[in-house]
Amino acid sequence: MSAVAVDGVWKYYGDFPALRDIRLEAPPGSCLALIGRNGAGKTTLLRIIAGFSRPGKGQVRILGGSPRETATRRNVGFIGHGIAVYDELSALENLTLYAKLYGLENPRQAALEWLEHTGLERVKDGLVREFSRGMRQRLAVARAFLHNPSVLLLDEPFTALDDRAIAVLQRLLREGLGHGKTIVMSTHQLREALELASHVALLNRGQVAFHGPCTPEMVADPGLVYARYGEG
């Protein structure tokens, strides 16, 4: 069984098909890099996989269940374009809130542990609105990993991260893959993504132009997939 399976997904905005018959699979423990130009449909696809949006046709299965099932959502972590934490709450309050929503046994303890993992324990009681951009991004990473999800959906995870946040995220993603987590990430940063990816999918105008294993050739020359299968 695939950890993430996208089967014949279409998505229309009005009459415009943003996604056309998308078929993808990510085996358990794999890292699927979704690449493509701006407007190719990467974010739309990730939002459908995450259950934020419904496909016009087709279906998505995560660990065999629908993305909107409570049991599925408990096993999914998502990092989108926003940091998804509240500016008017402290770092500890934010993480404790999400720990409670995910039903963790000891929410405060889990929050404190993740603040330590991401180097934010000294500012745990500070309001997020007073944080630097890098600190906010690390808090967003902590939020996504807090409930130990089996599947991670990451939309442009490296974009706008500072060096420290990139290092934290890369370390956590490597550790996650080592523990059998499945990662699906959309990205423009091919080098960082392909270093982690076991599989690659190239989206082109809402269609899958290539889907296959990530080869050493691709890692050595990140532009190769675009050159072979893209629009040039």
Next chain:
Amino acid sequence: MGFARQVFVIAAKDLRAEIRTKEAINASAAFALVILLLFSFAFDLDPDTNREIASGLLWLVFAFAGTLLLNRSFVRELPNDCLDALVAAPIPSSALFLGKSLANYVLLLAIEFLSLIVFGIFYNVRWTSQFAQLMLVLALGTWALTIMGTIFSALTVNIRLREVMLPILIYPFLVPALMSAIQLTLDLMAGKPIGPEKVAWLQMLLGFDVIYTAVTVFLVENVLVG
């Protein structure tokens, strides 16, 4: 975590955020007080007339001030894309919705109490004579405002003109609830209890609350997941 606890966690989060920023409650309270003061200065009415207009004036102030407050309910989730994280969390959409509604309900009741105190002073109307029944009507009418305002706040959250759209959308739906609340409050402000001739209005208000709570709870998943 049980459903009630999920509702409480969301409500506590919204209340804590609002108490820290005071964005919605300040705007809503200021609006309610300004309208009440302006009316009291604009019309120099005798106490009997004051009692007669009290009910309509108060519920219109509650409805308008409430829209300002309720509009913020889901807008609060827009910065940093927090709504995505809430929708992704393993709680039913109905728990998210009812949690937000509960927080709005508490805030709106606070505004209404403040308005009643100001109203009592400036209009010289003793509104406490049927206190328990007035609280019942206030509780039911405020829930009607809250439940409709919260669902339409979710519906309009991604619309650019949401501040305009929310009142346009909710007031037509609220007519039966507002009419009931106004009719019931009319006698209470005059110091009379709710009589048998007004029971139908009470039933309508109660029915509105039950029906629209059920409908909104049923629909909210479709509203949040497009």
